[in-house]
Amino acid sequence: MKYRSDIDEKMTLCLSCHTLQFEQNSNCYVCDNEIHQRKPNSLKISFIFLISAFLFLIPANILIMMSSVEAGTLTSKTIFGGILFFFKAEDYFVGTLIFLASIVIPFFKIISLSFLLYVAKYKKQRYSHVGIKLYRIIDFIGKWSMLDIFVVAIMVGIVQFNNLALMIAGPASFAFATAVVLTILAVEHFDPRLLWSNDEQ
Amino acid sequence: MLNKACAECGVIVEIKNLNTKYTYKCPRCNYTIVSSGERFSYILSMSATALLFFISACFLPLMTFEIGGSSISVTVIDAITKMGYEGYWIISILSLYVGVVLPLVVISLIILILVPRSFNYSTDSERAYLKVYTMLRPWAMAEVYMLAIVVSAIKLKAVAIFTLHSGVLFFILFLVAFYASIIWFNPEDIWQKYEIQK
Numbered sequence: 001m002k003y004r005s006d007i008d009e010k011m012t013l014c015l016s017c018h019t020l021q022f023e024q025n026s027n028c029y030v031c032d033n034e035i036h037q038r039k040p041n042s043l044k045i046s047f048i049f050l051i052s053a054f055l056f057l058i059p060a061n062i063l064i065m066m067s068s069v070e071a072g073t074l075t076s077k078t079i080f081g082g083i084l085f086f087f088k089a090e091d092y093f094v095g096t097l098i099f100l101a102s103i104v105i106p107f108f109k110i111i112s113l114s115f116l117l118y119v120a121k122y123k124k125q126r127y128s129h130v131g132i133k134l135y136r137i138i139d140f141i142g143k144w145s146m147l148d149i150f151v152v153a154i155m156v157g158i159v160q161f162n163n164l165a166l167m168i169a170g171p172a173s174f175a176f177a178t179a180v181v182l183t184i185l186a187v188e189h190f191d192p193r194l195l196w197s198n199d200e201q
Numbered sequence: 202m203l204n205k206a207c208a209e210c211g212v213i214v215e216i217k218n219l220n221t222k223y224t225y226k227c228p229r230c231n232y233t234i235v236s237s238g239e240r241f242s243y244i245l246s247m248s249a250t251a252l253l254f255f256i257s258a259c260f261l262p263l264m265t266f267e268i269g270g271s272s273i274s275v276t277v278i279d280a281i282t283k284m285g286y287e288g289y290w291i292i293s294i295l296s297l298y299v300g301v302v303l304p305l306v307v308i309s310l311i312i313l314i315l316v317p318r319s320f321n322y323s324t325d326s327e328r329a330y331l332k333v334y335t336m337l338r339p340w341a342m343a344e345v346y347m348l349a350i351v352v353s354a355i356k357l358k359a360v361a362i363f364t365l366h367s368g369v370l371f372f373i374l375f376l377v378a379f380y381a382s383i384i385w386f387n388p389e390d391i392w393q394k395y396e397i398q399k
Contacts, residue, residue: 003229007211011206018392030392031392094352143342146345150345153292153349154350155353158266165268
């Protein structure tokens with residue numbers, strides 16, 4: 001079956017109010033937002049965010065995420081160290097949760113988005129259907145990577161019992177938060193319609 | 202007849218006799234193209250409920266900790282004010298912003314949009330509110346923040362004796378009402394009225 005796309009019909013969809021209109025205007029006639037047939041420089045911007053996110057993930061996994069002082073002794077843990085701690089304490093549920101949110105999801109997002117950028121850039125339209133499913137998955141799970149950051153922020157804020165117990169955020173928390181925000185921005189700037197653009201001619 | 206384009210694959214779909222009870226999906230990629238929201242009065246009461254739950258959750262204690270005889274009870278407000286002391290204030294601000302402040306802003310925007318609407322009165326600021334709403338909604342991460350509270354509580358179980366309080370219950374109720382309102386509220390329903398005007 002042949003599909004007609006908005007480009008074939010010389011029309012533009014406003015992404016803010018979802019009104020379909022002819023492309024002679026630069027702003028939407030309903031909501032006055034800037035309109036483009038496809039997000040401008042979508043692949044380039046998305047690629048830049050993706051590379052920077054990957055670069056920030058390296059220090060995020062090497063440096064210290066959180067240190068705690070308990071009864072005078074200081075222990076520092078990386079992201080992976082924190083996960084191991086849960087498994088050693090036989091808290092498999094929380095361990096798995098943090099493992100998924102802090103390690104699986106960010107790397108899965110980076111690999112999937114690289115694949116999507118490859119499909120869109122080299123117009124491999126036989127992967128379009130897989131691509132759009134991946135896009136929806138990474139769009140949905142993206143925010144769950146913030147879990148560990150929130151945990152650090154809550155713990156640092158709450159546990160301040162002077163010399164008895166104290167939590168200190170480590171530099172990895174900053175790197176990891178930046179990486180997560182950058183991956184979310186990368187997915188936001190990726191225009192999924194570019195996965196299909198070669199389909200109808 | 203209504204012409205719509207799929208926002209995720211670009212296919213043009215012609216809808217004859219739009220029925221607001223139905224959900225229209227893209228024939229190629231299965232994206233939801235048209236899906237009308239609930240009645241404004243329902244959304245308004247749900248978001249007002251969410252706001253009340255949020256205010257209660259803010260001031261009621263979330264949990265109490267005891268370490269070596271000293272105890273602390275924590276409210277969301279406490280968490281906000283105490284976080285600033287640490288060196289990594291960017292993390293604190295970021296997590297508070299996306300975890301607590303943005304959900305509140307999103308709920309307030311729905312109320313600000315729908316109160317004049319329910320009196321059939323459209324304000325100039327409505328369009329700005331709608332745009333801000335569309336922009337901010339993906340960044341509201343209250344449910345992740347809730348899970349983080351649970352994880353922190355489990356983590357603290359090892360070091361301290363803690364008891365959960367009503368604040369957590371109200372935060373969960375807030376989440377339910379919050380999700381119901383943002384699922385029911387569809388900005389396109391309001392944009393459509395502007396489209397008809399022109």
